[in-house]
Amino acid sequence: MEYISTRNKNLKYNFKDIFLRGLAPDGGLFIPKQIKKYSKDEIKKLSVLSYVDLATEIIFNFCSSSIEKKKLKNLIKKSYQSFSSEEVIKLKKFGNLNLIELYHGPTLAFKDIAMQVLGNMYDEFNVSSNNKVNIIVATSGDTGSAAIAALNDRKNINVFILHPYKKISNIQRKIMTTIGSNNIYNIAVKGTFDDCQKLVKEMFSENKFREKINMSGVNSINWARITCQIVYYFYSYFKFQNKKVSFAVPTGNFGDVFAGYVAKKMGLPIQKLIVATNENDILEKVINTGKYKPTKVKPSLSPSMDVQISSNFERLLFDVLNEDDKKVSIFMNDLKSKGSFLLNKEQIDFIKKDFSAKKINDKETIEIIKGFSREHNFVIDPHTATAVGASKDVKDGSEILILGTAHPYKFLETIKMATSQKVEIPKQIAHLMDKKENYDILENKINDVKNYILGKIS
């Protein structure tokens, strides 16, 4: 399979290239030139597979040029060994809602499902055998810990994680700052998540610095992450065959819900993909009104969705604009120079065939957690709560599957505001709670961060 950029269809890369590069050289996002569409018979055959076998079949479509199938299967199997659910995910039924718990990995958020596989791919491609790789990540909490768990103790890889000082949950910080060994560096930046992301982007765009430290990234624009997330749409759909099925997805960077869209393109008969946002509602706005205009990030009770520049939306934009790479470039240039772009009615209608969107604010989030606990005696986390809220309006008779993206224990402070119901501490992190935390606090200054990194790797 060949890969192109959303801003240049003439590029030709293989899977290994795009995995290691992350972002296309023209600033666009990598996408496959063609996506395999399964026939009904083929889908039926997939429906009886175990999670690992299904993941192997699906992911192999995207990386067959770079990994043998047998190796891929072993790699996936290894990736999910540490999960506390044998099936990797768990499905639970609550009245007419179905919850897909995606948070049984080592750091209790769905990001483990892709990140664990990515960690093993770095080994498979032997990228670090003669040149140490330095992976720099900005995080609002979950990406960082998932990356640490996946890359901890790997030979010839260092990981530098930038998180906004005092702006993530205590448990999120504890997981990040206690599981690491000596190839992991946690930096608390005196600023916001936006500032962290800006620092990382600045370092990526400084060619000399990037080459000097052999810099790499594992953020959610990496296509490899999307491929791993397609799998659980198929796997959970198969539990509801012959029914109309819609998925409600807590959304930030549009990666997870985009994986659902790819599943649909591959032939999975999904009715609707429901995009749930918090008060950072750029996606709700663009889907309902056509206007894509980032504003300043507002901190919310669902911090992992506090995103205003929703990078993966560019992949959908490519389809909306009839796969016209020149047009995508124009839209993205407009965004850069004018701070926004606008879709017309036809383009909005194109999106609405597959997506709907709803914003859930913090007050509603608390009410939803409270109501769910009262009604079902079960605690959901604030991100998952937005998806529960967004699915309420769907009345087309489809079975609703909620993507449960994080374990509630990670957001205990918020849970306590909503309910007195106890949440057991998950065994994955119980042993971390009284371990010593390791992190350094830096000013929000690019030179301070660069010097810190250079100092650690010299």
Ligand SMILES: *Cc1c(COP(=O)(O)O)cnc(C)c1O
């Ligand atoms: C990252 C994250 C999201 C948002 O996923 P995107 O792929 O960025 O849309 C939602 N919930 C949780 C708990 C997350 O960690």
